[in-house]
Amino acid sequence: MKKGYDVIIIGGGIIGCSIAFELAKRGVTDILLVEKGFLTSGATGRCGAGIRQQWGSELNARIAMESTHIFENLEEYTGYSHSCGLHQGGYLLVAYTAKEWAQFQENLKVQHKLGIDSYAVDLKQAKEIVPYLNTEGMYGATFCQKDGHADPFHCTQAYAQGAKRMGVEFLTYTEVTGLRTAGGRIAGVETTKGYFEAQTVINCANVRAPGLAAMVGEDIPIISERHQALVTEPVEPLMDCMVMSFHRSYYVQQTPHGSFVMGIGPQEEPSFNFKSSWQFLEKNCAVMCEVLPILRKLNVVRQWAGQYDLSPDRNPIIDEAKQARGFYSVCGFSGHGFMVAPRIAILMANHLTHQEDTMDIRMFSQERYKTGKLLLEPAVV
Numbered sequence: 001m002k003k004g005y006d007v008i009i010i011g012g013g014i015i016g017c018s019i020a021f022e023l024a025k026r027g028v029t030d031i032l033l034v035e036k037g038f039l040t041s042g043a044t045g046r047c048g049a050g051i052r053q054q055w056g057s058e059l060n061a062r063i064a065m066e067s068t069h070i071f072e073n074l075e076e077y078t079g080y081s082h083s084c085g086l087h088q089g090g091y092l093l094v095a096y097t098a099k100e101w102a103q104f105q106e107n108l109k110v111q112h113k114l115g116i117d118s119y120a121v122d123l124k125q126a127k128e129i130v131p132y133l134n135t136e137g138m139y140g141a142t143f144c145q146k147d148g149h150a151d152p153f154h155c156t157q158a159y160a161q162g163a164k165r166m167g168v169e170f171l172t173y174t175e176v177t178g179l180r181t182a183g184g185r186i187a188g189v190e191t192t193k194g195y196f197e198a199q200t201v202i203n204c205a206n207v208r209a210p211g212l213a214a215m216v217g218e219d220i221p222i223i224s225e226r227h228q229a230l231v232t233e234p235v236e237p238l239m240d241c242m243v244m245s246f247h248r249s250y251y252v253q254q255t256p257h258g259s260f261v262m263g264i265g266p267q268e269e270p271s272f273n274f275k276s277s278w279q280f281l282e283k284n285c286a287v288m289c290e291v292l293p294i295l296r297k298l299n300v301v302r303q304w305a306g307q308y309d310l311s312p313d314r315n316p317i318i319d320e321a322k323q324a325r326g327f328y329s330v331c332g333f334s335g336h337g338f339m340v341a342p343r344i345a346i347l348m349a350n351h352l353t354h355q356e357d358t359m360d361i362r363m364f365s366q367e368r369y370k371t372g373k374l375l376l377e378p379a380v381v
């Protein structure tokens, strides 16, 4: 192995792999990606993999819309020979309060400005879309057919294999344990398999990103919150779309092979706890069986836990360390990093290769927490 690279990326989730791919596409191929487990062993491999364009802020709606366009073509875009499993069965976002319903009307205006094909539905129409839905307590819903979900393992592999073909090297089961700086710049990374030099290091370690950034004196305000999900036995097709509520903090979808995947937001202290809990199973099943009573007949086959890297305004932080120039953190995706990865990777790669972008990367700097220019988002769990 070489001793030095132009760029080292820490973290082999969808964010690290998509940035590696976009950089290589722009001619920066002397890259080493270091991952402490296997690719997708972090949040990416544990996520619901939902992709929605129904956001409330123009920024998020645009990032999600442009990312969706890439997901629609990811196999061709990356030269991947398998299917990435995109299924555009739509997202039905349900409102449970008058305030939420009013906000949904505002969100639609933002989405329509960008040309996103979303619309409001009444409860009768919601039941036509999801016949087994219990609409009790709901005010209404919005729907976008082009929303859906994809396979997070294949999407990440598509980016990783595309990057590999362009010359990017991958070092898995290798942990970054230290960072070295020289003259106010990043100089390299210490790993469990030795030291590697690099003038640019990109920290895509999700909930572990603050710990790495702290090694170069950077304080990233991200907390780690456990989120759990479960999957049922497969059954015949009962619904085609994702059903999601911000107010009650749940989502549920049926995968193409018939299993239902679902999750419900936690109410717990920050932690690095990756264990599944009985409490989640109980609460999730109670809520989901009320929303979709037909689920009462299904057996749960598997349950797991992952982490959200929650930033103060629930939006990503993309920042260069002040005391170690060339060290970038790309983290804080707060539960929606999978669906925005394609566009964020382009933004980051354009920035590093000094190419123009229609988005201003500075918006994502954590400076916003000092200036008060937060990236506010009403449509987030």
Ligand code: FAD
Pocket: 010, 011, 012, 013, 014, 015, 016, 034, 035, 036, 037, 038, 039, 040, 041, 042, 043, 044, 045, 046, 047, 048, 049, 050, 051, 174, 175, 176, 177, 204, 205, 206, 207, 208, 209, 212, 227, 228, 229, 263, 305, 306, 307, 308, 331, 333, 334, 335, 336, 337, 338, 339, 340
């Ligand atoms: P990760 O996939 O966590 O990758 C970071 C990698 O860094 C890990 O593989 C880790 O092993 C590695 N690493 C950490 N420290 C080190 C080190 N010191 N050295 C080397 N490697 C290191 N998003 C959506 O868009 N839609 C959804 O429906 C959705 N549902 C979710 C459901 C759940 C239950 C969870 C937990 C998350 C969900 N998310 C969803 C969020 C999404 O999974 C994340 O935002 C996204 O996967 C973040 O990708 P990442 O590459 O930043 O992080």
